[in-house]
Amino acid sequence: MKNFMKLLVLLLPLLLLSSCFDILDKVNVKADGSGEYTLILNASKSKTRLASISKMETINGKKVPKKAEIEDKINEASRIFKGTPGITNVKTSMDFDNYILKLSCNFKKIENINAGLEQLKAKNILGKMIPTQIYSQNLQKKSFTRNKVNTFKADYDKMGKADKEVFNNAKYTSVMQFENTVKSQTNSAYVLAPNKKAVKLEAEILDLIFQKKQLQNTLLFQ
Numbered sequence: 001m002k003n004f005m006k007l008l009v010l011l012l013p014l015l016l017l018s019s020c021f022d023i024l025d026k027v028n029v030k031a032d033g034s035g036e037y038t039l040i041l042n043a044s045k046s047k048t049r050l051a052s053i054s055k056m057e058t059i060n061g062k063k064v065p066k067k068a069e070i071e072d073k074i075n076e077a078s079r080i081f082k083g084t085p086g087i088t089n090v091k092t093s094m095d096f097d098n099y100i101l102k103l104s105c106n107f108k109k110i111e112n113i114n115a116g117l118e119q120l121k122a123k124n125i126l127g128k129m130i131p132t133q134i135y136s137q138n139l140q141k142k143s144f145t146r147n148k149v150n151t152f153k154a155d156y157d158k159m160g161k162a163d164k165e166v167f168n169n170a171k172y173t174s175v176m177q178f179e180n181t182v183k184s185q186t187n188s189a190y191v192l193a194p195n196k197k198a199v200k201l202e203a204e205i206l207d208l209i210f211q212k213k214q215l216q217n218t219l220l221f222q
Helices: 002-006 009-015 044-053 067-082 111-122 153-157 161-167 205-209
Strands: 022-029 035-042 087-095 100-107 135-138 143-146 171-178 182-185 198-204 217-221
Touching (some): 067 087, 067 111, 087 111, 100 111, 198 217
Antiparallel strands (some): 022 035, 087 100, 182 217
16 A cells, blocks of 8 residues: 555655545556556645645644745656656646646556656655555456555554544545456456446545555456
């Protein structure tokens, strides 16, 4: 679970200021394995509180980042993704009125996203212990896999009370869309769309931390 608790480490300062945020992780995969990846942090439910906190110097012993610092981190992540082979059309948007931040890009194959995250780790934007091999695909076997990741519980248990409260009411949504029709999947927690070309998982982040819901899933296509 570490990748989804810290995947947006470049945005973590905002997460540490808000106990109500949503993360959307979305992939749209074509039949040839190429596609689009989107990652959105939406803290709009806490925008009033965040607007007040942004005027402070510190909170809970942590430095409150300024708008320019957050923009620099996001722009750095964008530059790194742009330099990753197989990744193109990198776009970022930052809505500081509603506290909605977005990163999107196109990929030649889904493993390019893993490589981009590895680059973020190499540049110390992501922590060294954060897993980055999130997705894999086998076109010959007509399969697509959301890989298993380690639980974040041990790290969560070490957090102070104030930091733990960050994850109260926080939600995570995974959406995977495909050109091909899904024949089967290994994780029934993902809801299959009526057209059988998309699956969706919605979960409280605490449920993922405590393994009440699992992220890993392997899909086979017709």
